[in-house]
Amino acid sequence: MEPITRIQSRTVVMPSTNIDTDQIMPARFLTTTTRAGIAKHLFADWRYDRDGNPIADFVLNQPEAIGCQVLVAGRNIGCGSSREHAPWGLYDFGFRAVISSEIADIFKNNSLKNGLLPIVVDETTLEWLLANPGALVTIDLERCTLTLPTGAVVQFPIESFARVCLLNGVDETGYLLSQNDAISQFEKHRA
Amino acid sequence: MPSTLFEKIWAAHQVVPETLDTPAVLYVDLHLTHEVTTPQAFTMLRERGLQVRRPDLTFATMDHSTPTDADQLFGRVPIKLVSAAKQIEQFDKNCKEFGIELLDVMHADRGIVHIIGPELGLTQPGKTIVCGDSHTSTHGAFGALAFGIGTTEVGQVLATQCLLQRKAKSLAVNVEGALPAGVAAKDLILAIIRTLGVSGGTGSVIEYRGSTIRALSMDERMTVCNMSIEAGARAGLVAPDETTFAYLKGRAHAPAGAAWDQAIARWRTLVSDPGAVFDREIHIDATQLKPMITYGTHPGMSVAIDEPIPNLLNDPVFQKSIDYMGLTPGQQMLGQKIDVVFVGSCTNARLSDLRAAAQVMQGRHVAPGVTCLIVPGSQAIKREAEREGLDKIFIAAGAEWRESGCSMCLGMNGDLVPRGAYCVSTSNRNFEGRQGIGSRTLLASPALAAASAIAGCVADPRALNA
Ligand code: SF4
Numbered sequence: 001m002e003p004i005t006r007i008q009s010r011t012v013v014m015p016s017t018n019i020d021t022d023q024i025m026p027a028r029f030l031t032t033t034t035r036a037g038i039a040k041h042l043f044a045d046w047r048y049d050r051d052g053n054p055i056a057d058f059v060l061n062q063p064e065a066i067g068c069q070v071l072v073a074g075r076n077i078g079c080g081s082s083r084e085h086a087p088w089g090l091y092d093f094g095f096r097a098v099i100s101s102e103i104a105d106i107f108k109n110n111s112l113k114n115g116l117l118p119i120v121v122d123e124t125t126l127e128w129l130l131a132n133p134g135a136l137v138t139i140d141l142e143r144c145t146l147t148l149p150t151g152a153v154v155q156f157p158i159e160s161f162a163r164v165c166l167l168n169g170v171d172e173t174g175y176l177l178s179q180n181d182a183i184s185q186f187e188k189h190r191a
Numbered sequence: 192m193p194s195t196l197f198e199k200i201w202a203a204h205q206v207v208p209e210t211l212d213t214p215a216v217l218y219v220d221l222h223l224t225h226e227v228t229t230p231q232a233f234t235m236l237r238e239r240g241l242q243v244r245r246p247d248l249t250f251a252t253m254d255h256s257t258p259t260d261a262d263q264l265f266g267r268v269p270i271k272l273v274s275a276a277k278q279i280e281q282f283d284k285n286c287k288e289f290g291i292e293l294l295d296v297m298h299a300d301r302g303i304v305h306i307i308g309p310e311l312g313l314t315q316p317g318k319t320i321v322c323g324d325s326h327t328s329t330h331g332a333f334g335a336l337a338f339g340i341g342t343t344e345v346g347q348v349l350a351t352q353c354l355l356q357r358k359a360k361s362l363a364v365n366v367e368g369a370l371p372a373g374v375a376a377k378d379l380i381l382a383i384i385r386t387l388g389v390s391g392g393t394g395s396v397i398e399y400r401g402s403t404i405r406a407l408s409m410d411e412r413m414t415v416c417n418m419s420i421e422a423g424a425r426a427g428l429v430a431p432d433e434t435t436f437a438y439l440k441g442r443a444h445a446p447a448g449a450a451w452d453q454a455i456a457r458w459r460t461l462v463s464d465p466g467a468v469f470d471r472e473i474h475i476d477a478t479q480l481k482p483m484i485t486y487g488t489h490p491g492m493s494v495a496i497d498e499p500i501p502n503l504l505n506d507p508v509f510q511k512s513i514d515y516m517g518l519t520p521g522q523q524m525l526g527q528k529i530d531v532v533f534v535g536s537c538t539n540a541r542l543s544d545l546r547a548a549a550q551v552m553q554g555r556h557v558a559p560g561v562t563c564l565i566v567p568g569s570q571a572i573k574r575e576a577e578r579e580g581l582d583k584i585f586i587a588a589g590a591e592w593r594e595s596g597c598s599m600c601l602g603m604n605g606d607l608v609p610r611g612a613y614c615v616s617t618s619n620r621n622f623e624g625r626q627g628i629g630s631r632t633l634l635a636s637p638a639l640a641a642a643s644a645i646a647g648c649v650a651d652p653r654a655l656n657a
Contacts, residue, residue, distance in 0.1 A: 018389055018390070023624070026624055026628075031272070031274035031278045031603065032274070033234075033281050045624045050610075075390070079390065079423060084231075084341035109340075110344075114343070159357060160211065164212075173347050175213075176347050179206065182216065
C-alpha cells in the first residue's frame with residue numbers, strides 16, 4: 001500500500017442518506033474472483049441507463065468528477081452488505097477519502113484496510129460540504145484534520161492503529177502475523 | 192464488577208488486550224466461508240505463501256451464486272450464469288487446496304451459511320463467529336458473538352484465526368409482553384429497526400432481552416438477530432437458555448456425553464449479570480405490535496399493516512425513495528398490487544417459516560399473474576419440509592419449490608425480480624435494485640408474504656388465517 005499523509009482534492013457530492021453497498025457495487029458484479037477493473041461497475045445502477053449508456057446528470061459522469069479524490073455523502077454511507085467490493089470500487093475509481101456524518105461499521109473497517117479514508121464529521125460541516133460541491137479540501141492524516149476552503153479546520157476521529165498503518169503504507173495483516181506466539185499460547189491455554 | 196454477556200465473550204477471546212494504540216487481537220472460534228467474499232482472500236494467502244491456520248475451525252458452503260434450479264445445481268445442465276459457475280468452481284478449488292471442509296453443490300447438508308451453522312450445531316453459545324457476510328449476526332441468537340467481516344479480514348482470519356478489533360458499545364433492546372396472535376418475529380425486528388433507525392445501532396452490539404425474547408423459539412431468535420445489521424449494529428445476541436440447549440442437543444457438531452454436561456454448565460454462565468450496565472437501552476412493548484411491511488428503500492421504512500405510509504414530502508430522500516417504489520405518500524399498503532412473492536433467505540427460510548407460509552397457502556391458489564418462489568434455507572430443511580408434505584401444498588397452490596440458496600434475496604444466481612415489479616419478500620433488504628435492477632421490495636413475514644401471494648396484493652395474514 002502507498003503511504004497516505006495528505007490529500008488535497010475537490011469534492012464530489014452525493015447528498016443521499018443511507019447509501020448502501022448494494023448501490024455502490026450491485027450484487028451482480030460480485031461474481032468476480034479478482035479486484036481488477038472493478039471501478040467500471042461503481043454505482044452502476046445510478047450511473048448507466050438500461051442500455052448501458054452513462055446518465056449525464058449523475059455526478060460521477062460529470063467532467064468535474066474526473067480526478068476527484070474525495071467523496072462527500074449524506075449520513076450513514078456504506079450500510080448494508082459487508083462486500084469489500086464497495087471500497088475496492090471507490091478506490092479503483094480514484095477516491096482516497098469518503099466524508100459523511102456517519103459511516104457504517106463494516107464499510108468503515110473495509111475502507112481503512114484499502115487506503116480509503118473514512119472521515120466522520122459533524123452535521124454542520126457535512127451540511128456545508130453538501131452545499132458546496134467541488135470545494136477544494138485538504139485532509140491531513142498526520143494531524144487528523146480536514147481543512148475547508150473557508151479556512152475552517154475540522155478534527156476527525158480515526159482508529160489509531162489503522163492511522164499508523166496508513167501513514168506508513170503497511171498493512172495490518174503483517175502485524176497480526178507477528179502475533180503468532182501469543183496466538184499459539186492462547187490456543188495452548190484453551191486446549 | 193457485573194458484566195454484560197458481550198463483555199464476557201469479548202474478555203474470553205482477547206489474545207492481546209486492546210490499548211490506546213492498538214486494537215485487541217481477538218480469537219475466532221468459528222469461521223464460516225462462502226464463494227462470493229473469499230476468492231481475493233485466498234489470492235492473498237497464495238501471494239504471501241501462507242496456509243490456513245485452523246482448517247478445523249473453518250467451514251465452507253455454497254449459497255450466494257448457486258442455482259436453485261435442480262438441473263443446474265446438480266450438473267445435469269450447465270449453470271447459466273458463466274461468472275457464477277466460475278466462482279463456484281474457484282471456491283471448490285480453493286477449499287481443496289487449503290484443506291477446508293466444503294459443503295459443495297452435491298452435499299446433502301449444503302445451505303445458506305447462516306442456516307447451516309446452527310443446523311449442524313457448529314454455532315454454539317459463547318463462541319466468536321465471523322463470516323464475510325453482514326448477516327453473520329444471525330448466530331448471535333445462540334449467545335455467540337457473531338459478526339460480518341470484509342474480504343481482507345477473511346484473509347486475516349484464514350491466516351491467523353484472529354482479527355484486530357476495537358470493543359463495541361453495548362445496546363440493550365428490552366422487549367416485554369406477549370406477541371399478539373398473527374404477529375411474527377419478523378414483525379418484531381422490523382418494529383425494532385423502525386424504532387432504532389437504520390444507523391441507530393452503529394458501533395454497538397445489541398443484546399435482545401426481556402420476556403418476549405425468552406418466549407421466542409430459536410428460529411424466531413435467529414430472525415431477530417439476523418436483522419441486527421439492518422439497524423447498523425455490529426452484532427445482536429440473546430443469552431442462551433433451555434430453548435437454546437434443547438435446540439442444540441444431538442446436533443452433528445454439538446458436544447455429546449460428558450462434554451455436553453460441561454458445555455451446558457459453561458453456557459449457563461453466559462448471561463448479563465444483574466446490574467450490568469449497557470451504554471444504551473431501549474424498551475419495546477410487544478403487546479402493541481402488528482404485522483409490518485416496508486414501503487421504502489431501507490428496512491427502517493416500514494408501517495404496520497393497517498397504517499398509511501407517511502407523508503414526508505419536504506424530505507428529498509423520502510421523495511426519491513417513494514418515487515423509486517412507485518407509491519403515493521399517505522396510501523395504505525394493504526391492497527397494493529404485487530407481482531412476485533419470495534419466501535426464503537437467511538432471515539425466514541427455516542422450517543417454521545415454511546410451515547407458516549404453507550398454513551396460509553393450504554387449499555388456496557396463488558393469484559393469477561403472481562409468481563411465487565419458495566426457497567428453503569438448506570437442503571436439510573428442504574427434505575424435512577417434503578417429509579411434512581409442505582412442498583405439495585406449495586406446488587398445488589401454484590408456487591415454485593426450489594433447491595436451497597440465497598436466491599432472490601440478492602439475485603446473484605439469476606433468480607430476479609423484473610424491473611418495476613413489486614415483490615413481497617421475507618428477506619432482509621429492500622434496497623434499490625437488491626432483487627434485480629429496478630425491483631421494488633416489500634419486506635414482510637412469511638405469513639404476510641403467503642397471504643399476499645394468494646390475494647395478489649398486500650394482505651393481512653390474520654384475515655386469511657381466521
Ligand atoms: S440469504 Fe440473503 S442476506 Fe442471507 S446470506 Fe444469502 S444473500 Fe445474504
